[in-house]
Amino acid sequence: MELNFQKHFSGSHVLREREISGFYLMDGMYSAQTRVPNHSHEQAVFCIALKGACREIFAGRIRHYEPFTVQYLPPYQCHTLDFPFSDTRAFSVTIGSLGLERAREYSLQLDNSIHCQRGLLPALMTKVYREFRQRDNASCLAIEGLVFELLAEVSRNHAPATEKHCPPWLERAVEMLTERLAERLTVDEVATTVGVHPVHLAREFRRFKRCTMGEYVRQLRVQRACSQLHNSEEPLAAIAATAGFSDQSHFCRTFKSIIGMTPGEYRSALSSH
Secondary structure (H helix, E strand, O other), X not given: OOOOHHHOOOOEEEXXXXXXXXXXXXEEEEOOOEEEEEEOOOOEEEEEEEEOOEEEEEOOEEEEEOOOOEEEEOOOOOEEEEEOOOOEEEEEEEEOHHHHHHHHOOOOOOOOOEEEOOOHHHHHHHHHHHHHHHOOOOHHXXXXXXXHHHHHHHHHOOOOHHHOOOOHHHHHHHHHHHHOOOOOOOXXXXXXXXXXXXXXXXXXXXXXXXOOHHHHHHHHHHHHHXXXXXXXXXXXXXXXXXXXXXOHHHHHHHHHHHHOOOHHHHHHHHHOO
């Protein structure tokens, strides 16, 4: 039975792999100008982009992947992958049928694909990656628990079609937070700009994004820092300032709380093979 299709296609290279409690974990590199034709997996797969970029065609739509982007793909759902510009590094977790059966004992909804760049899923996946590299006596137990947290979060993101799309004013709020990331914006300021009451903004933001505005901004800043950590040799103090952190100490604390590694450990992990 195929554990992970990406392990076998031409242009891929496995850097590290482990099997733990019915889960297959792989850290891999995918060569630039490689295209994987339409295919499906026998098992459910989580994947997080660590370095580089990728395009995917899923259900007739193009989905883009860059560092910190996470995908959940249920079994037997077809997709196409394209690595057009640069070598790409990704970490994946393939979940055997027994793992899904255990999750479904709790009525988890796991039949819809997820594609996201912020929120709990990227944070959980980076923590799985840290434990994958740790290899001590506790890492197997930690990985098993984190994978079931990932599945629970996928189920929580399952929603009726009428609830899946943000209202236009909320999208404008998200754009404002992204474009003015280094600034100290307040809820009142954002609410006034998009034309809604601050309480309504805070409530709807959490409902659609599954986090507060402050948590969302911290995730954006960490994501920007991740990109700089693997694309440049800038010192940590400079990266912290560019990403909008008040100082390097605050940057390191926030980064570790979200990623599970210090910025230095993250940079080292991506530079090692």
